Structure formats: C-alpha cells, structure tokens
Amino acid sequence: MTRRVLVSGNWKMNHNHFESIQFVQKLAAILRASPLPSGRDASLHPPFTSLRSVQTAVESDAVPVALGAQDCHGMDRGAFTGEVSAEMLAKLGVSYVIVGHSERRTYFGETDEIVRAKLDAVLRHAMTPILCVGETLDERQGGRAEEKVSAQLGTALSKRPGSVVGGLVVAYEPIWAIGTGETATASDAQHMAAHIRREVERLSGAEAAGGIRVQYGGSVTPENARVLLSCPDVDGLLVGGASLGAEGFAAIGRAGA
Numbered sequence: 001m002t003r004r005v006l007v008s009g010n011w012k013m014n015h016n017h018f019e020s021i022q023f024v025q026k027l028a029a030i031l032r033a034s035p036l037p038s039g040r041d042a043s044l045h046p047p048f049t050s051l052r053s054v055q056t057a058v059e060s061d062a063v064p065v066a067l068g069a070q071d072c073h074g075m076d077r078g079a080f081t082g083e084v085s086a087e088m089l090a091k092l093g094v095s096y097v098i099v100g101h102s103e104r105r106t107y108f109g110e111t112d113e114i115v116r117a118k119l120d121a122v123l124r125h126a127m128t129p130i131l132c133v134g135e136t137l138d139e140r141q142g143g144r145a146e147e148k149v150s151a152q153l154g155t156a157l158s159k160r161p162g163s164v165v166g167g168l169v170v171a172y173e174p175i176w177a178i179g180t181g182e183t184a185t186a187s188d189a190q191h192m193a194a195h196i197r198r199e200v201e202r203l204s205g206a207e208a209a210g211g212i213r214v215q216y217g218g219s220v221t222p223e224n225a226r227v228l229l230s231c232p233d234v235d236g237l238l239v240g241g242a243s244l245g246a247e248g249f250a251a252i253g254r255a256g257a
C-alpha cells in the first residue's frame, strides 16, 4: 500500500508568536515558489503560545501544512494548573498531537500509562496522535531496544480497534539520537520501523499495521532526510532542531521526491 509521507516540525520551546508568524510567512513564500511534492504532508508543532498565531497565518496564506501540538493533558478540563486539554487543541484546529515525546517522559515523568491517557484524549477529540517511542543508549547497547519499544507500544495501543490504530502515527525516536547530532543509520531506522509494524500487527491486526504511519526522528537534517525516507517502512520524519528554519524544513519536506 502507498502511504502518504508526513514530515512534522517539532519546535519544542522555541519561536515566540512573532517569530512563529515570520516562519509561516517565509514558508508560504518558499512553498509557493516550489510546492511540496505530491504524496507529502507536513505539520508544524509550535509551542502552545504560538498555536493561534500559526493557525491564523497558515489559513490566511493558504499554506499547505497541518497544525500540530507538542502535548496535551489526558483530561478534558479541571483543576490542572498550567495544562492544556485535547479539547482546547481541537477547537483551535489542531490536527496532530505529539504524545509521549522522550523529553516529556524524561523531564516531566510521563509514564506509559499517562501517555495512553493522552492518546485516548487526542482520539476522543478526533485528532491524530503522533505516538513517540524509542530506547536509550543503554537499552540499545544492552540489546533491549526492541523490547522497550514493544512495551511502549503495548501499553499505548492494546485493546484498541484495528481501524483506530491504523489511523495513528508512531514516531520512532531513539533517545540517543535526539538533539545530539547522532542519527540512526537508515538500516537502524528501517529495522525498528519494521519491528513497530510487526508489533502493531500482533496487537491490532494486519489492517492496522498496513495503515499506521511510522516516522523516524532524531537529528534529521536536509542532508540525511533522503536516505531515511528511502527506507520502505519509514513513512515520514519528526524533526526538531532542523525544523526551526523555514528553508531547512521545506528542504526536508522535499527530500528524495
């Protein structure tokens, strides 16, 4: 089955709302001059404070990118100071929500169970979760990378209908490759992407495994994007640092097409 490639820019805690608008205007001009190839989708994941500005700028310039968020709470409302709900994101026109990013798991103590609750919330509000999974360097060197990823997938995806799981995006982000300049080799990325698809098939059936999109993330650049996207089981890229500039992000969106 031919899947659409999804390239997502995770800005993390970068770009205030003025900088975010400038980014979108620049991207609009770049994509007007040279559109993304057919079969390519893109999403931008600004900080919460920039979501509304990005949404307005994307709409007014008709930029062909979806609005994404970096996180959400698992509950729809209540006494959770500082948090933002999936319901609020859906109202803003957000289409994709990253859940379980390793920085959230490491710095904010997110467990697999919390990640599952966030995934539930995103689905409840008809958005698409980008579920991040990945191993530490210790786990990789100890031969436990697949086991770790399987456990994360198991908690997040078990007991869900195959038709729902087939619509999700899973981002394989080896923790040792995030923001470090160390990229997994294409063969590492392909190996784990194929493992993820097999696990999804075991948990949710062949239809789900065929439908799910698997992104690779970890020090992606315009230079290494082509080889990563050439992997048969890699359907997209989750990009941090290299998504902060409109030219670099557009170059990654076009890579190899």
Ligand code: PEP
Binding pocket: 010, 012, 173, 177, 178, 179, 180, 181, 217, 218, 219, 220, 238, 239, 240, 241, 242
């Ligand atoms: C990320 O934030 O998900 C990421 C992969 O970051 P970077 O591309 O900077 O490694």
